[in-house]
Amino acid sequence: MCQLLGMNANTPTDVMFSFTGLATRADEHKDGFGIGFFEDKGVRVFIDHASARHSAIAELVKTYPIHSDNVIAHIRKATQGRVALENTHPFVRELWGRYWVFAHNGDLKSFHPRLHAAFRPVGDTDSERAFCWLMQELAKAHAGVPEIGELSRTLAELVPELHRHGTFNMLLSNGRALWAHASTNLHWLVRQHPFRTVSLKDDDVRVDFAQATTPNDRVAVIATEPLTNDESWTAFRAGELKVFVDGAPLP
Template identity: 55%
Template sequence: MCQLLGMNCNVPTDICFSFTGFQARGGLTDIHQDGWGIAFFEGRGCRVFLDPRPSIESPVAELVRSYAIRSLNVIAHIRKATHGDINLENTHPFMRELWGQYWLFAHNGDLKTYAPEPTGRFQPVGTTDSERAFCQILNTLAERYPDGPPVVAELHETLRELATDIGAFGEFNFLLSNGDKLFAHCASRLSYIIRQAPFAEAHLTDQDVTIDFEQVTTPDDRVAVIATTPLTDNEAWHTIAPGTLLTFCDGAPMMMENYVTRPFFRPESCPST
């Protein structure tokens, strides 16, 4: 399966430590070698780095590791292709503009029979099921809320409905962000950790790298890191239950009345790839 990485914070934070472990999964500690990408929000702007080469071999990935970009929201993806050729246009994250905001999206899974007609303002450029799903999400939001974004609780509910509808076609783990909130949907496998005071040391699972967060943070910092599987081996990560949509804001999941999507994805009924 592909690998997802997200970060949502209450203060601009760099993702270099987490990305160091994440990068290794693109050909060193795992088999995902069909491209990778990462996108950072900076104010209302967004930096996007994409490369169809394996992340472990990519000089662009090495640039990101040493380029301490500070952001409130980050989405990254390592690809194991199931739909579409291995090329730049099929590399996640995908980006579009809606309501004067950039939106980022990355998907892990296989929507085996998902082939909606491309109608509406948002059209796929590449040939992945992931980009088609992203366009359907944005087309639905644009049609339902033509005057601008709804309140976050209503937006969450609409995304929950869409995750259920699209997820009926297969495995639909995804990260979505507009630079303000980060939405994380777990169909089969997704975990998160909240780092806040008192901070401690963390050691990567995929690389022999340790950081003492107390030395690089302030007592008021709070950072949520979301990943397909935990990136560290000495911290307590929270496993997100399959069929759950979480909305992260200021480094923590918001409490929403409705966060469960149905039907739950059953791995035995639609194998991940």
């Protein structure tokens, strides 16, 4: 299985600490990694088919502070599809003049939907097929970019169709909100004032968030497994879909 990391913040925030935590798990997840950063409407994605533990690109991401309001990262252990750049998450498509970024952890069995519209997979993973199908169905359901609440309702109708085919832990963002769905393993927390020092579970790294934040900052972090020891992570229920906006889940 792969590992997911998502970040949604109310102010552009770097994700070096959390990505470092994710990358230490890359020994078992050596079939590539990727990370997409939204900066307002723009997005940049770094992908590599080398392990996040050894890649020069991963090294850049760990050390170069990119400030972003929505981040989706993925380290891959291939289950379907070859180890190739076109099979490396996250995937990006444009819909309604916004970029959409998607990453998936899991395994969909016998999922071969009719993709008759403008979204076709380039690679050969079940994940990219699922993403193209989601984009196609969102495009059919709304004429233009809907409000976040409406999008969440449409996604809540669509996602069970995918979940039916197997494990579907996923992160999706359009740069305004971040949607997260769990079939099996996904955890989240919100960091906000008063910030304090936290330490990574898998690595000898500590950071004092009070040094780098203002009292107004708020950041939600979503990860397959809790990344830190000294914070309280909440597990998603099976089949739960949450949407994060401005660093917190919407009720």
